[in-house]
Amino acid sequence: MQITPSADELLFVPLGGTGEIGMNSYLYGHDGQWLMVDLGVAFADERLPGIDLLLPDPAFIAEQREKLAGLVITHAHEDHLGAIPYLWNRLRCPVYATPFASAVLRRKFEEFGLLGEVELIELPVGGSFDIGPFGLEFITLTHSIPEANALLLRTKAGTVFHSGDWKLDPDPLVGAGYDRERLARLAEEDILALVGDSTNALVPGHSGSEADVRTSLMDLAGTLKNRIAVTCFATNVARLETVAQVAHAHGRRVVLAGRAMHNIVRAAKEVGYLEDFPPTVDERDAGYLPREEVMLLVTGSQGEPRSALARIARNDHPEIALEKDDAVIFSSRIIPGNEKAIHALQNQLLAAGIEVWTEEDHFVHVSGHPCRAELEQMYHWVRPRLAVPMHGERRHLMAHAKLAQSCQVPHVFVPSDGQCVRLTRDGAQVVGEVPTGRLAVDGGAIVPVDHGAVRERRKVSFQGAAVLTLVVDREGRLEGEPLLTVYGLFGDDEAGWRMAEAAIDAVEKSVGRLKHREKHNDDVVRETARLAVRRSLHRDTGRKPVTDVHLVRLD
Known part of the structure; x- marks a missing residue:
């Protein structure tokens, strides 16, 4: 399906990020061309075993990539840029970003063998630029990462304020504060639409400041006597600096664990952040330090x-x-959908006698997204x-949407x-619907989430599996007892053996009842045996396992 926007219209198409947390990717169309804003990942849960990352399906724009003028990145979080190295070959357009996001992307491109192939255009914070028929301006905001940008898109059909992720932090500690003067002048520009972050729209008040978290963590660390491990989003550079300062104040040495931590610290230093970050102790040497110095x-x-913490636990x-x-x-906060995994990890640590501190116990985190009072101000x-x-x-x-209406916005639209x-x-x-959906990173392949292998793996994880090996002679008579192997259905005990024997008996009876011509047909013998196994196991276990039959016919 192709849609060509006319010169007098401005189109908006979310490919991901509406109705979910993560996988942000948005298209704007005007005067025959499209502009993509962000291309991020989401994280899979237990419903997709073996899958870690989910990507937005770019099929709609990939089919007409000659009309894609470029991809603009608002900031360096994975849910806004993490899908680029996986999907760029389908788009092959220039990528525009400010210095910190560019530093993060260069490391990703190097890892994927794309460094030098992707046209990565680095833009200054607060910069203005043109891409095709779009006049663009970065407006500096604050978030839980340096260089969070709102994007002002100017076209002949109107101007859009695309907020990206943001908050109003009066003291972000690392990076520039939000550009209050520029934001205040927007009322003079007849903004057609505000396309905005909704993450904390249910939360009253303000999101809080990184400076307050630093003070609180400093106090908490002073009460802890042995090793301290702090886990947070690696991209929260201000939080990393806070932990380093807390460590220094209490006579501790910083140890980085996890590839993302190392990568983000290097990227931040490369563009001028974390200049006072102390030398770190190599992971291999951490065990030689006294516990109270770690x-x-x-x-x-x-x-x-x-992750590093899960492996430690x-x-x-x-x-x-x-x-x-x-x-x-x-x-850190719990991203919706991650509750089970986080609580399981915390329980594992507690069972080992390790103290666990969360935002429920102490003031250890502030959100990077605007609460209701901040939305009203915007x-x-x-x-x-x-x-x-x-x-x-x-x-x-x-x-x-309800908050916007209370702010006297004339029109409100909730997209899908x-x-x-x-x-x-x-x-x-x-004015239309475009194909969209989710792709899964399955090992080294990118496949639809309903791909046969993913679907079958999911079914096996819930229903179990059974493999039957059947040997017959030329006339279709069984040669010896069938061999049955099961996974995830019952244990290796007497009850399990009885269920396996019952399934084998069912196979022998079902195959034995076949007519003479049916016994000469491999497909009929195989399907008869498969159904016999499945029905017997379903009767005994209540599950419908994925069942396969290996048929060997002797000459």
Whole structure:
């Protein structure tokens, strides 16, 4: 499907990020061309076994990539740029970003063998630039990462304020503060639409400041006597600096654990942040330090099974261990959908006698997204004719819509992924639907989430599996007893053996009842045996296992 925007219209198409947290990717169309804003990942849960990352399906724009003028990155979080190295070959367009996001992307491109192939155009913070028919301006905001940018898109059909992720932090500690003067002047520019972050639209008040977290962590660390491990988003550069300063104040040495921690610290230093970050102790040497002198900065705040903290909790980390009465501080929020994994990790640590501190126990985190008072302030500054909530689950989008109405915004529209929406002074009009969906990073392959292998793996994880080996002679008579192997259905005990024997008996009876001509047909014998196994196991276990039959016919 192809849609060509006309010279007198401005179209908006979310490919991901509306109705969900993560996987942000948005298209704007005007005068025959499209502009993509962000291309991020989401993280899979237990419903997709073996899958870590999910990507937005770019099929709609990939089919007409000659009309894609460029891809602009608002900031360096994974849910806004993490999909680029996986999908850039389908788009092959220039990528525009400010220095910190550019530094993060260069490391990703090097890892994927794309360094030098992708046209990465680095732009200054607060810079203005043109891409095709779009006049663009970065407006500096604050977030839980340096260089969070709102994007002002000017076209002949109207101007859009695309907020990106943001908050109003009076003291962000690292990077520039939000550009209050520029934001206040937006009311003079007749903004057609505000396309805005909805993550905290249900939360009253203000999100809080990084400076306050630093003070609180400084106090908390003073009460802890043994090793301290702090886990947070690696991209929260201000939080990394805070942990380093807390460590220095309490006579501790910083140890980085997890590839993302090392990469972000290097990227931040490359562009002028973390200039006073202390020399770190190599992971291999951490065990030689007295416990009271160790401050670990570790990945794993969302319970990721292969993260540094998860490996430490399993006693599976090659260099680092935690012991009874050590402490772990989760200096982060729980992303919706990650609750089970995080709580399981915390329970594992507690069972080992390790202290666990979260935002429920102490003031150890502030959100990077605007709460209701901040959203109200933004609407007071921008005064758009139309509000389009994005970046959030449906409940967040609806709460944002109601808040915008209370701020006297004339028109409000809550979009869904795949809707092609015309933005006008009289509101939003859905003018079409484009194909959209999720792709899964499955090992080295990128496949649809409903791909056969992913679907079958999911079914095996819930229903189990059975493999039957059947040997027959030329006449279709069984040669010896069939061999049955089962996975995830019953244990290796007497009850399990009885169920296996019952399934084998069912196979022997079903195959034995076949007519003479049916016994000569391999497909009929195989399917008869498969159904017999499946029905017997379903009767005994209540599950419908994925069942396969290996048939060997002797000459």
